[in-house]
Amino acid sequence: MAMAGAASKAKANGNATCDVRRATCDVRRATCAVCHGAQGAATLPNAPNLAGQPQTYLAEQLKNSRSGRCMHKVMGVIAKSLSDQEIEDLSAWHASLQRQPSPGP
Numbered sequence: 444m445a446m447a448g449a450a451s452k453a454k455a456n457g458n459a460t461c462d463v464r465r466a467t468c469d470v471r472r473a474t475c476a477v478c479h480g481a482q483g484a485a486t487l488p489n490a491p492n493l494a495g496q497p498q499t500y501l502a503e504q505l506k507n508s509r510s511g512r513c514m515h516k517v518m519g520v521i522a523k524s525l526s527d528q529e530i531e532d533l534s535a536w537h538a539s540l541q542r543q544p545s546p547g548p
């Protein structure tokens with residue numbers, strides 16, 4: 444039924460937590476993947492690889508960009524939309540990926 448579908452979508456988007464094992468997180472991961480790559484290996488020359496970096500480091504970078512304390516304009520905007528839980532989960536997920544060599548020629 445169309446309405447049921449719409450309702451469950453709205454619920455997924457409104458979920459403040461981002462558990463990497465749940466589908467709600469896929470939206471976030473897809474966002475990050477635009478620049479940082481689906482497996483954490485960056486697709487842009489100026490975006491760092493996230494795969495295999497320490498979780499605490501990744502989370503700290505995200506919190507610092509969210510608060511505007513440091514970092515790039517782009518990441519500041521993106522980090523502002525993340526909750527603490529999402530930062531922790533996305534950092535844990537990226538940390539769990541296998542470290543990738545930089546995409547070379």
Ligand code: HEC
Pocket residue numbers: 471472474475476477478479489490491492493500501502504505514515517518521525533534
């Ligand atoms: C529009 C492109 C773009 C998107 C989308 C994006 N990032 Fe970034 N990200 C960057 C760039 C560019 C940098 C480098 C910032 C700098 O040079 O200070 C960065 C830096 C980072 C860093 C710091 C890494 C380091 O080694 O210093 C983390 C962590 C990070 N991004 C996480 C994420 C997460 C998690 C998402 C998804 C919620 C995401 N990014 C989405 C472009 C993007």
